[in-house]
Amino acid sequence: xxxxxxxxxxxxxxxxxxxxxxxxxxxxxxxxxxxxxxxxxxxxxxxxxxxxxxxxxxxxxxxxxxxxxxxxxxxxxxxxxxxxxxxxxxxxxxxxxxxxxxxxxxxxxxxxxxxxxxxxxxxxxxxxxxx
Amino acid sequence: xxxxxxxxxxxxxxxxxxxxxxxxxxxxxxxxxxxxxxxxxxxxxxxxxxxxxxxxxxxxxxxxxxxxxxxxxxxxxxxxxxxxxxxxxxxxxxxxxxxxxxxxxxxxxxxxxxxxxxxxxxxxxxxxxxx
Amino acid sequence: xxxxxxxxxxxxxxxxxxxxxxxxxxxxxxxxxxxxxxxxxxxxxxxxxxxxxxxxxxxxxxxxxxxxxxxxxxxxxxxxxxxxxxxxxxxxxxxxxxxxxxxxxxxxxxxxxxxxxxxxxxxxxxxxxxx
Amino acid sequence: xxxxxxxxxxxxxxxxxxxxxxxxxxxxxxxxxxxxxxxxxxxxxxxxxxxxxxxxxxxxxxxxxxxxxxxxxxxxxxxxxxxxxxxxxxxxxxxxxxxxxxxxxxxxxxxxxxxxxxxxxxxxxxxxxxx
Numbered sequence: 001x002x003x004x005x006x007x008x009x010x011x012x013x014x015x016x017x018x019x020x021x022x023x024x025x026x027x028x029x030x031x032x033x034x035x036x037x038x039x040x041x042x043x044x045x046x047x048x049x050x051x052x053x054x055x056x057x058x059x060x061x062x063x064x065x066x067x068x069x070x071x072x073x074x075x076x077x078x079x080x081x082x083x084x085x086x087x088x089x090x091x092x093x094x095x096x097x098x099x100x101x102x103x104x105x106x107x108x109x110x111x112x113x114x115x116x117x118x119x120x121x122x123x124x125x126x127x128x129x130x131x
Numbered sequence: 132x133x134x135x136x137x138x139x140x141x142x143x144x145x146x147x148x149x150x151x152x153x154x155x156x157x158x159x160x161x162x163x164x165x166x167x168x169x170x171x172x173x174x175x176x177x178x179x180x181x182x183x184x185x186x187x188x189x190x191x192x193x194x195x196x197x198x199x200x201x202x203x204x205x206x207x208x209x210x211x212x213x214x215x216x217x218x219x220x221x222x223x224x225x226x227x228x229x230x231x232x233x234x235x236x237x238x239x240x241x242x243x244x245x246x247x248x249x250x251x252x253x254x255x256x257x258x259x260x261x262x
Numbered sequence: 263x264x265x266x267x268x269x270x271x272x273x274x275x276x277x278x279x280x281x282x283x284x285x286x287x288x289x290x291x292x293x294x295x296x297x298x299x300x301x302x303x304x305x306x307x308x309x310x311x312x313x314x315x316x317x318x319x320x321x322x323x324x325x326x327x328x329x330x331x332x333x334x335x336x337x338x339x340x341x342x343x344x345x346x347x348x349x350x351x352x353x354x355x356x357x358x359x360x361x362x363x364x365x366x367x368x369x370x371x372x373x374x375x376x377x378x379x380x381x382x383x384x385x386x387x388x389x390x391x392x393x
Numbered sequence: 394x395x396x397x398x399x400x401x402x403x404x405x406x407x408x409x410x411x412x413x414x415x416x417x418x419x420x421x422x423x424x425x426x427x428x429x430x431x432x433x434x435x436x437x438x439x440x441x442x443x444x445x446x447x448x449x450x451x452x453x454x455x456x457x458x459x460x461x462x463x464x465x466x467x468x469x470x471x472x473x474x475x476x477x478x479x480x481x482x483x484x485x486x487x488x489x490x491x492x493x494x495x496x497x498x499x500x501x502x503x504x505x506x507x508x509x510x511x512x513x514x515x516x517x518x519x520x521x522x523x524x
Contacts, residue, residue, distance in 0.1 A: 016309075
């Protein structure tokens with residue numbers, strides 16, 4: 001089942017093309033994954049994780065833009081964990097405005113030690129909670 | 132009475148000092164003023180205003196930083212219209228994390244024609260609704 | 263032959279993981295494509311294009327992250343036009359720090375009317391100049 | 394004598410008002426102060442400083458907006474150290490497009506321990522080099 005996260009479009013999200021700046025959807029998608037994690041594991045904070053020695057990093061993204069979004073739009077980010085392996089997890093994310101498809105993302109994440117130097121296993125409790 | 136707007140801190144809001152990037156509070160403050168306007172005048176959208184020929188622009192800001200905010204923090208933006216004249220309005224904004232003061236802003240805004248070339252009067256209905 | 267664009271990493275580009283925020287590379291890549299266009303067609307400005315009725319929009323992006331980049335790094339964006347058709351163009355972009363590969367992007371762009379409503383042909387002079 | 398830093402306006406810097414987003418000037422000003430420090434003290438990197446235990450933080454900003462800037466504009470940031478005390482330094486910064494004044498900033502910075510918890514003295518060599 002999808003995790004749903006809503007996000008409003010503000011001036012800071014737009015560009016002079018009159019639409020949401022294309023890189024900004026990666027932020028919205030990151031916010032949605034963070035809230036999905038917070039909801040699944042309310043006791044775990046990413047900030048504490050970081051101090052405990054682990055950060056999540058993005059390994060790859062594919063994004064397809066379908067329609068532009070505009071100032072004041074209310075966007076809905078639908079997020080689903082597609083695949084989880086020891087060292088990576090793949091999320092499928094869809095950003096919509098009502099029934100309109102705005103964009104689709106496939107995001108692969110991995111876990112690193114906080115100094116950014118070693119790959120770590122994604123904790124099982126995280127995978128289970130997100131599934 | 133203050134208008135209250137809540138905003139979560141995500142990775143995209145932070146910098147490698149481990150804290151919220153200092154310019155990002157201007158975004159949070161802008162989001163709060165936009166939501167205040169939306170709440171006061173639910174029928175008016177800034178995007179339609181823009182197509183109808185008027186945009187709001189910031190004329191000046193004073194911001195004092197009190198304490199840093201961190202990833203995962205839930206911030207509360209308290210916004211109040213301090214002064215409204217024909218061609219400008221001044222907002223006082225306070226960003227807090229629980230009882231902690233994070234920063235204070237004084238933001239002066241004006242209205243311009245959508246092409247950015249002429250100063251316009253701030254519509255009376257906007258001032259009345261925000262007061 | 264690749265078009266080369268250099269970009270320094272500042273605080274505003276980083277996140278509290280201590281590295282460049284992953285969405286920020288899309289900005290660097292956009293800046294590089296803009297400078298490539300400016301170099302290829304010095305008389306054409308994207309801002310005038312916009313007022314003349316055409317904007318470029320991104321249709322899809324694939325990005326693979328290889329190594330993190332850090333504050334103060336000098337990054338080099340290598341950009342090449344891979345394929346150009348009537349209604350779309352595909353750029354291959356590689357972001358490096360010295361010899362280190364930071365990330366690879368494949369970016370598909372299209373042209374829209376300035377109101378965002380109609381697809382337009384990418385002007386031949388643009389394609390020729392970028393090739 | 395002013396330190397001069399040039400910055401181009403890209404799509405990522407603008408908003409749907411068709412102008413540079415107001416908070417973005419704080420980024421340009423930060424980039425200019427960083428380059429001023431790099432030029433004054435070529436052997437000192439802010440990233441190493443951070444690992445050595447000290448970060449610079451902004452304590453307050455006053456910014457006055459004079460004229461809007463647009464996509465493709467080349468902006469020049471003029472930066473001067475106005476006042477330096479043991480625990481704070483004040484910079485005066487002016488952002489121009491050719492002879493046009495875009496905005497003026499007064500930025501007060503302080504030094505903190507990397508964990509953000511203690512105020513530190515600004516190193517004398519930094520003040521001397523910037524003066």
